[in-house]
Amino acid sequence: MSEPRVSFEFFPPRTKKGNERLARRAERLASATPEFFSVTYGAGGSTRDRTVETVLTLRARGLEVAPHLSFGTASDDETLTLLQTFREAGIGRIVALRGDVPSGLGTARQLRYAEELVGFIRKHTGRTFHIEVAAYPECHPDSTSPDDDLVFFQRKVEAGADSAITQFFYNTDAYFDYVERCASAGMHIPIVPGVMPITNYAGLTRFADSCGAEIPRWIRRRLETYRDDEESLRAFGEVVVTRLCERLLAGGAPGLHFYTLNQTQPSLRIWEQLAISAPSSQSSAPSSQSPAPSS
Numbered sequence: 001m002s003e004p005r006v007s008f009e010f011f012p013p014r015t016k017k018g019n020e021r022l023a024r025r026a027e028r029l030a031s032a033t034p035e036f037f038s039v040t041y042g043a044g045g046s047t048r049d050r051t052v053e054t055v056l057t058l059r060a061r062g063l064e065v066a067p068h069l070s071f072g073t074a075s076d077d078e079t080l081t082l083l084q085t086f087r088e089a090g091i092g093r094i095v096a097l098r099g100d101v102p103s104g105l106g107t108a109r110q111l112r113y114a115e116e117l118v119g120f121i122r123k124h125t126g127r128t129f130h131i132e133v134a135a136y137p138e139c140h141p142d143s144t145s146p147d148d149d150l151v152f153f154q155r156k157v158e159a160g161a162d163s164a165i166t167q168f169f170y171n172t173d174a175y176f177d178y179v180e181r182c183a184s185a186g187m188h189i190p191i192v193p194g195v196m197p198i199t200n201y202a203g204l205t206r207f208a209d210s211c212g213a214e215i216p217r218w219i220r221r222r223l224e225t226y227r228d229d230e231e232s233l234r235a236f237g238e239v240v241v242t243r244l245c246e247r248l249l250a251g252g253a254p255g256l257h258f259y260t261l262n263q264t265q266p267s268l269r270i271w272e273q274l275a276i277s278a279p280s281s282q283s284s285a286p287s288s289q290s291p292a293p294s295s
């Protein structure tokens with residue numbers, strides 16, 4: 001089986017200086033030989049220019065970058081122009097999303113599903129881009145049922161998605177069950193777990209509540225006890241997430257995608273711990289001993 005892939009996600013900083021700082025962080029993370037760095041695209045396209053700037057800054061340093069993209073409020077022509085910009089910069093991967101309604105717009109605006117964007121990219125650019133889509137082992141918060149969620153995920157795959165990255169979770173059963181259900185439905189694209197390092201109690205719980213990710217009670221309760229002790233919270237978080245990643249890789253997950261929140265150390269330390277604990281590892285990447293997953 002091939003080495004598990006690793007990738008790191010950033011959000012676009014607000015300033016040029018911030019971009020430069022982020023590029024230096026990406027260079028540090030490059031020691032983990034990531035397949036790519038992805039850059040988020042704010043709800044409704046609210047960070048479009050900043051996303052492009054961050055993507056081009058990282059690309060100029062020779063890094064593999066995958067911009068996140070959604071239709072947002074852009075016209076088809078604007079979306080095409082963006083794709084052209086990415087193609088000219090030598091970018092070969094896009095994370096295609098529906099995105100969420102930006103605060104302030106309410107629910108009046110019709111969002112276009114990610115499936116439509118995947119089809120649009122394939123129609124206009126053929127196989128230029130490897131397309132990643134989002135997957136939700138614990139179910140997307142808007143979905144009417146887990147079965148519907150799977151049907152809509154399948155439509156993204158049929159529209160041309162090459163692989164998927166999951167919402168973060170702390171329950172490996174949810175991931176393996178999801179991968180199994182996808183395989184039973186005939187979907188065999190790699191489904192890479194999204195991993196959220198634990199570094200901050202309030203931020204994590206807020207984010208988890210908003211995107212429908214469950215923090216198991218035992219983890220929440222332990223984190224509560226470290227509310228005023230950042231060092232202990234980080235140490236506990238590192239152990240919990242490293243074990244989660246170990247179980248995922250041992251069970252056959254094809255890689256890991258870290259939601260870095262633009263921090264270097266939490267993700268890198270987890271990746272390094274994994275490299276240390278991998279039995280036959282000679283390099284910086286862990287090697288899973290398990291058979292390939294059904295995805």
Ligand SMILES: Cc1cc2nc3c(=O)[nH]c(=O)nc-3n(C[C@H](O)[C@H](O)[C@H](O)COP(=O)(O)OP(=O)(O)OC[C@H]3O[C@@H](n4cnc5c(N)ncnc54)[C@H](O)[C@@H]3O)c2cc1C
Binds near residue numbers: 040
């Ligand atoms: C890896 C990853 C990266 C992300 N990056 C960003 C980012 O950069 N910017 C951002 O704003 N958000 C981002 N998000 C969040 C994401 O945009 C939200 O979760 C959003 O609500 C759904 O996007 P999606 O692409 O999964 O949507 P979709 O796949 O379109 O699904 C959205 C919902 O609609 C349902 N659905 C899908 N198709 C249909 C249909 N035809 N009819 C009826 N219902 C349907 C689905 O079941 C689901 O409930 C990311 C999420 C992940 C997992």
